[in-house]
Amino acid sequence: MVVSGFSGAGKGTLMKLLLEKYGNYSLSISATTRNPRQGERDGIEYFFKTPEEFRKMIQEDAFIEYARYVDNYYGTPKDYVDRQLEAGKDVILEIEMQGALKVKEKMPETLLIFVTPPTAEELRRRLTSRGTESEEIVAARMAQAKEESRFMDCYDYILINERDREKECMEKLHRLIESAHQETARNLDFINDIKKQLNDI
Ligand code: 5GP
DSSP: OEEEEOTTSSHHHHHHHHHHHOTTEEEOOEEESSOOOTTOOBTTTEEEOOHHHHHHHHHTTOEEEEEEETTEEEEEEHHHHHHHHHTTOEEEEEOOHHHHHHHHHHOTTOOEEEEEOSSHHHHHHHHHHTOSSOHHHHHHHHHHHHHHGGGGGGSSEEEEOOTTOHHHHHHHHHHHHHHHHHHHHHHHHHHHHHHHHHHHO
């Protein structure tokens, strides 16, 4: 499944809570050309790459998808995702919209979830209070959010992340994923059942 949302929507915290509580999830680690923020470690939050290294990965067809976001490139390495899927994990890609739509196109069974704060003002507040971004970057990210809001209706679910209610939001996300699984399982059971009936008639 893919989780997107405006930068500052609180996806990072949600993912952390989800992974801490439930064992069946695996969060894909992306490659990026942006500089690490304070506390970010190579190979944990991201694989930090130079533009040349990133270009080489594109040439080697090492990405499921990649996209330019604000001034940097971000991409999902195939390797890691394939290995986690083989291990039976529910793999989550926390990626922006262009990438999300590419993944859905390639793999239509992907569940697309969009996380947003309740208001635009709350989004600006969160971006500013992070304290790690310059004013220009905050402005660029607000402009990006405006652009992205045009495509929110391509998502299967919109998940509103209220201030100080992250745990509730995480449980809601978990339930969404669980019920999507059940839907698929029910559909598969139904399909197998009706095939059998048609065979037996
Ligand atoms: P940040 O710089 O705040 O960590 O991430 C900026 C945006 O890039 C976020 O919306 C994040 O979800 C997105 N992103 C992170 N990794 C990937 C990726 O592999 N592919 C794409 N398309 N977007 C990504």
